[in-house]
Amino acid sequence: MTIRFIAASQLPTPWATFIMHGFEDEATGKDHIALTLGDVADGEPVLGRVHSECLTGDALFSMRCDCGFQLQEALKRIAEEGRGVLFYLRQEGRGIGLLNKIRAYQLQDAGADTVEANEQLGFAADLRRYDLCVPMLDHLGITSLRLMTNNPRKVDALTQAGVVVMERVPLTTGLNPHNEQYLSTKAGKLGHMMALGDFTQASDVDIERKP
Numbered sequence: 001m002t003i004r005f006i007a008a009s010q011l012p013t014p015w016a017t018f019i020m021h022g023f024e025d026e027a028t029g030k031d032h033i034a035l036t037l038g039d040v041a042d043g044e045p046v047l048g049r050v051h052s053e054c055l056t057g058d059a060l061f062s063m064r065c066d067c068g069f070q071l072q073e074a075l076k077r078i079a080e081e082g083r084g085v086l087f088y089l090r091q092e093g094r095g096i097g098l099l100n101k102i103r104a105y106q107l108q109d110a111g112a113d114t115v116e117a118n119e120q121l122g123f124a125a126d127l128r129r130y131d132l133c134v135p136m137l138d139h140l141g142i143t144s145l146r147l148m149t150n151n152p153r154k155v156d157a158l159t160q161a162g163v164v165v166m167e168r169v170p171l172t173t174g175l176n177p178h179n180e181q182y183l184s185t186k187a188g189k190l191g192h193m194m195a196l197g198d199f200t201q202a203s204d205v206d207i208e209r210k211p
């Protein structure tokens with residue numbers, strides 16, 4: 001593992017002022033971020049989110065997925081608790097990259113589901129890795145997580161990598177007509193532990209932009 005800490009700074013957001021820790025993955029050339037709030041190195045389990053990059057959902061307000069809604073909700077919950085960590089991992093499109101994700105969306109526009117689209121492009125359904133969190137957790141002094149996710153494979157992969165996941169905290173938000181089919185496929189084919197009835201609607205989620 002070749003993750004190297006580079007620098008840390010403040011990051012004011014509508015919910016709290018986080019500390020932003022920047023890391024470089026020397027093997028892949030990717031930059032990864034951890035946002036922390038409060039004392040995360042005190043040995044107590046930390047409320048955490050391991051979020052994979054989704055430029056379309058996180059930055060461009062896409063309603064095809066639930067990523068942007070989950071990102072916002074996770075930061076809000078960490079702020080409410082006054083303590084926590086959010087890893088922002090640069091593995092766009094479940095690891096296939098942005099341009100291939102657009103190719104996959106094109107196939108989905110023509111009727112494929114999210115898994116079939118990946119497979120038609122010659123990729124596995126999910127190429128992400130989570131072991132890169134280990135050196136970042138070590139750097140931050142975090143010993144265990146209460147992980148916000150619906151994805152049991154994420155919990156398994158982190159556990160396999162040696163991360164102590166004390167609890168899985170569901171994160172079901174952002175359901176809307178554009179992502180209903182996608183969320184059903186995630187539950188049905190990718191094993192996400194959620195039912196559409198668990199979700200808050202996207203219309204109930206405010207994009208908060210407090211000065």
Ligand SMILES: Nc1nc2c(ncn2[C@@H]2O[C@H](COP(=O)(O)OP(=O)(O)OP(=O)(O)O)[C@@H](O)[C@H]2O)c(=O)[nH]1
Binds near residue numbers: 108
């Ligand atoms: N290849 C591909 N990637 C997608 C698609 N929709 C979203 N993504 C990517 O999927 C990743 C997020 O994965 P999700 O399955 O939504 O969520 P998760 O992180 O596995 O699980 P949660 O922790 O419950 O959110 C991001 O990297 C997105 O860019 C899609 O249709 N095709």
Ligand SMILES: [Zn+2]
Binds near residue numbers: 058065067
């Ligand atoms: Zn997304």
